[in-house]
Amino acid sequence: MPVISVANPKGGAGKSTTALVLGTTLAHFGGTVSLIDCDPNRPIAAWAQGGSATAMRVISDVTESTIVPTIDRERGGRQFVVVDLEGTASRMVSRAITRSDLVLIPMQASAVDAAQAARAVDLVREEEQVLNREIPFRIVFTRTSSAIPTRNEKMIVEELRASGIPVLTTHLNERAAFKSLFTYRVALAELDPILVNGVPAAQENAQRLSEEVVELVATLTKKARA
Amino acid sequence: MSQDKKPSFGFGSKIAAITPDIAPAPPAPPPEADMVAERHGFVARESEQLLKLREPVNAATAQINVRAEVADLNVFLAWCKAERLSYREAFKRIAVAIRKGAV
Numbered sequence A: 001m002p003v004i005s006v007a008n009p010k011g012g013a014g015k016s017t018t019a020l021v022l023g024t025t026l027a028h029f030g031g032t033v034s035l036i037d038c039d040p041n042r043p044i045a046a047w048a049q050g051g052s053a054t055a056m057r058v059i060s061d062v063t064e065s066t067i068v069p070t071i072d073r074e075r076g077g078r079q080f081v082v083v084d085l086e087g088t089a090s091r092m093v094s095r096a097i098t099r100s101d102l103v104l105i106p107m108q109a110s111a112v113d114a115a116q117a118a119r120a121v122d123l124v125r126e127e128e129q130v131l132n133r134e135i136p137f138r139i140v141f142t143r144t145s146s147a148i149p150t151r152n153e154k155m156i157v158e159e160l161r162a163s164g165i166p167v168l169t170t171h172l173n174e175r176a177a178f179k180s181l182f183t184y185r186v187a188l189a190e191l192d193p194i195l196v197n198g199v200p201a202a203q204e205n206a207q208r209l210s211e212e213v214v215e216l217v218a219t220l221t222k223k224a225r226a
Numbered sequence B: 001m002s003q004d005k006k007p008s009f010g011f012g013s014k015i016a017a018i019t020p021d022i023a024p025a026p027p028a029p030p031p032e033a034d035m036v037a038e039r040h041g042f043v044a045r046e047s048e049q050l051l052k053l054r055e056p057v058n059a060a061t062a063q064i065n066v067r068a069e070v071a072d073l074n075v076f077l078a079w080c081k082a083e084r085l086s087y088r089e090a091f092k093r094i095a096v097a098i099r100k101g102a103v
Ligand SMILES: Nc1ncnc2c1ncn2[C@@H]1O[C@H](COP(=O)(O)OP(=O)(O)O)[C@@H](O)[C@H]1O
Pocket: A010, A011, A012, A013, A014, A015, A016, A017, A018, A087, A142, A143, A144, A172, A173, A174, A175, A176, A178, A179, A180, A182
């Protein structure tokens, strides 16, 4: 059921990586997943050409006018619908958000990313008013160090907390394995640990992130039904 | 989660608890949703595609030429006009009625 959109109008924030990691990890653990690639550059569709054995379904032929019916069709047949959005403020992005059960907003710990993430947050909040329903969202930090948080990162986390913007506990850390997903065009489990450094640590990170998201959607669903 | 590592069954069962939607799709977002987005700079980036007035036909089609009495043709044409039907749609209605044994 849950439609999880990954949005931030800033390019390079880590949207496609987050969407791909989340989608393939859920599929790896037995979930039925559709990933809708809404970026006109089709990064996920290109990834799928690599021949990964993942059971995740990749859909890429969507437009502003077909995004809503495409989401509606997929949500009826799949446990998870992940929507990877383009790094532009567009109608495609806003329409996907209106159809989401959860909006993940990936950002790097930088002021530029934070400013663009804030645009996504503002949009979500105003669409909530129009639709008269809550659209839950979470910031996801990407490309952070797995070792020690930088001062910059601590400051940004503190600012977000102070303004009441919810953040996922798990970050998608900076790891060569995450970058290699797009180089080798396979899923994490299919990466050759001889060619790529730190695959097990990346898998653990991916699983932790996915578990946090699944727990969150389970809680949100329960809340929505109550 | 490498191929040789056993998946955690705890996580697998949490995933299994999430089910596809059985409820019908919610109503289409109102036009205000796009307007609000536009105010935030989330604007249309595609040139709008023209809607197709005619439904595409998937079945095979062919043509017939009909010579009939003017009075009968006028009955048919007046009916098409009143019902705002194309000839093809009108003929479809007749065929459906014949199949049902209604004529
Ligand atoms: N956690 C990460 N570790 C290493 N590289 C990353 C990570 N997240 C993203 N990247 C890299 O950063 C770049 C932008 O990421 P991408 O996911 O394509 O961003 P977006 O979809 O927001 O434009 C890509 O080169 C990608 O490989």
